[in-house]
Amino acid sequence: xxxxxxxxxxxxxxxxxxxxxxxxxxxxxxxxAVVGDSPQVLCRQNSRWVLIGDDGVAKATTGLAGALVLDxxxxxxxxxxxxxxxxxxxxxxxxxxxxxxxxxxxxxRRSVFTAIASNPSEAMALGSDLSGEDVPQGTIAARRLGVNxxxxxxxxxxxxAYVTTLAVRRGGWLAGAIGSQETVLxxxxxxxxxxxxxxxxxxxxxxxxxxxxxxxVRWVGNAIGGSAALAGTVGAGRGxxxxxxxxxxxxxxxxxxxxxxYWLLDGRLQTAEVR
Amino acid sequence: MIxxxxxxxxxxxxxxxxxxxxxxxxxxxxxAFYDKLVLWVRDLRSLSSAYGSVTYLVSAGFxxxxxxxxxxxxxxxxxxxxxxxxxxxxxxxxxxxxSTASLRKRYLAVDAVCRRRFRYALDGWYxxxxxxxxxxxxxxxxxxxxxxxxxxxxxxxxxxxxxxGSGLAVDGIWGTNTQNAFxxxxxxxxxxxxxxxxxxxxxxxxSKIATKGFANQTF
Numbered sequence: 467x468x469x470x471x472x473x474x475x476x477x478x479x480x481x482x483x484x485x486x487x488x489x490x491x492x493x494x495x496x497x498x499a500v501v502g503d504s505p506q507v508l509c510r511q512n513s514r515w516v517l518i519g520d521d522g523v524a525k526a527t528t529g530l531a532g533a534l535v536l537d538x539x540x541x542x543x544x545x546x547x548x549x550x551x552x553x554x555x556x557x558x559x560x561x562x563x564x565x566x567x568x569x570x571x572x573x574x575r576r577s578v579f580t581a582i583a584s585n586p587s588e589a590m591a592l593g594s595d596l597s598g599e600d601v602p603q604g605t606i607a608a609r610r611l612g613v614n615x616x617x618x619x620x621x622x623x624x625x626x627a628y629v630t631t632l633a634v635r636r637g638g639w640l641a642g643a644i645g646s647q648e649t650v651l652x653x654x655x656x657x658x659x660x661x662x663x664x665x666x667x668x669x670x671x672x673x674x675x676x677x678x679x680x681x682x683v684r685w686v687g688n689a690i691g692g693s694a695a696l697a698g699t700v701g702a703g704r705g706x707x708x709x710x711x712x713x714x715x716x717x718x719x720x721x722x723x724x725x726x727x728y729w730l731l732d733g734r735l736q737t738a739e740v741r
Numbered sequence: 742m743i744x745x746x747x748x749x750x751x752x753x754x755x756x757x758x759x760x761x762x763x764x765x766x767x768x769x770x771x772x773a774f775y776d777k778l779v780l781w782v783r784d785l786r787s788l789s790s791a792y793g794s795v796t797y798l799v800s801a802g803f804x805x806x807x808x809x810x811x812x813x814x815x816x817x818x819x820x821x822x823x824x825x826x827x828x829x830x831x832x833x834x835x836x837x838x839x840s841t842a843s844l845r846k847r848y849l850a851v852d853a854v855c856r857r858r859f860r861y862a863l864d865g866w867y868x869x870x871x872x873x874x875x876x877x878x879x880x881x882x883x884x885x886x887x888x889x890x891x892x893x894x895x896x897x898x899x900x901x902x903x904x905x906g907s908g909l910a911v912d913g914i915w916g917t918n919t920q921n922a923f924x925x926x927x928x929x930x931x932x933x934x935x936x937x938x939x940x941x942x943x944x945x946x947x948s949k950i951a952t953k954g955f956a957n958q959t960f
Contacts (some may be wrong), residue, residue: 493918515868536808560762563786578808580808597868597891598889598890598891598892599809599810599861599863599881599890599892600861600864600880601868601870601876603868617855626868626869626870627870628807628808628809630806630807630808644805644807645870645872645875646801646802646818646870647757647759647801657880669758670755670757670758672805672806672807674806687806689766690755690757690801690802691755691757691758691800691801691806692755692766692767692768693764693768693769693803693804693805693806694767699743711767712742712767712769714806734807
């Protein structure tokens with residue numbers, strides 16, 4: 467892994483965000499998606515969601531007020547986001563990554579969507595029903611075929627694990643679910659029935675991004691025992707991610723620069739090429 | 742987030758990949774959560790002082806890059822406690838379900854100490870995902886005994902069964918039998934005040950449960 471590079475200081479633009487906020491830090495990042503031609507990271511800055519490109523400029527978004535966004539995905543129609551609002555699982559879509567509209571919400575259901583992905587013909591989100599103590603107690607799944615989203619059942623994913631990453635692979639889908647000591651990667655050809663990927667039990671790793679290049683699965687994440695920044699290839703080991711050890715994995719995307727991982731360190735975004 | 746290897750001087754190890762490993766890990770959590778961990782470990786030392794000092798702790802994670810309290814850096818998964826007197830309490834080995842009554846009481850004592858500082862403490866009775874650790878986080882504060890909470894109710898039911906032979910179903914439902922058993926435990930421990938509305942009363946009750954548990958005494 468090479469090519470660690472800090473993004474330029476995050477500059478804020480847009481309504482109500484003047485130059486005074488030019489060095490403001492972000493507190494969490496939901497994920498990274500390629501919107502248009504370039505990767506964009508959706509982050510929360512001063513309680514507002516902003517979109518940050520490779521130039522480090524943070525642009526204010528609309529439509530996500532009060533939301534907890536946990537993942538974003540590239541979509542043929544722009545971008546998708548998954549999370550919750552008022553403790554209810556919700557999904558959003560956007561043509562440009564800046565203006566978002568809610569497309570699904572599980573009203574009256576204590577739940578959260580935690581991962582989202584799309585291919586040219588459909589989109590899918592996975593998440594969890596939550597207990598009164600806010601821990602996962604059942605997997606939820608939503609699919610978009612055509613225009614509308616609908617809920618469906620899935621099998622093979624642990625009810626008590628958070629699905630933190632979802633990606634498209636040749637002939638189906640790839641998902642990572644984090645338990646108390648490992649991430650288990652699962653594959654599915656139809657999005658409904660899931661099974662463990664061979665060698666896909668990643669001990670002591672909380673995975674936040676995966677890419678499947680014709681069966682070679684790269685991942686990024688953090689150690690569970692100590693949270694060190696990690697990057698690896700399923701079946702071929704792991705190592706330092708090429709960013710400071712305290713960095714928190716945000717996601718992994720394929721760009722014109724190759725495979726690029728995104729990380730959050732002390733409120734600043736970092737990137738590293740993943741070979 | 743801050744980085745730490747010890748809580749108030751007590752080392753914290755990670756055994757999920759290699760049991761017995763004493764390599765120090767660089768854990769992360771928020772400053773506020775670490776401050777609460779310091780109070781928690783001081784409670785633990787004080788209430789279990791007959792065992793000597795707390796030699797080390799073993800955790801399955803504090804900040805973990807996933808949704809929820811772990812992702813916010815405001816949670817702890819506790820696997821194991823070792824005292825200088827040689828005693829251990831091992832959620833990792835599912836001591837809540839041990840055939841040895843003293844180990845179950847000791848587990849409940851550690852559980853009670855967690856509940857003095859953290860409202861959502863999820864233990865081996867809560868669900869299978871927590872059979873091998875005690876999870877504690879910042880959710881639901883302040884600390885109270887909440888009848889509608891599955892976690893709190895299962896703890897009370899398990900506590901009454903193990904210390905008073907109440908024979909309750911540990912189902913998380915606060916019914917008449919649980920209420921009667923709770924009233925009996927509260928009276929036996931000499932608790933004044935209402936643990937459902939007073940944090941001080943609930944913390945006092947938890948301290949007395951812990952003291953009895955570490956001493957392997959019924960009440």
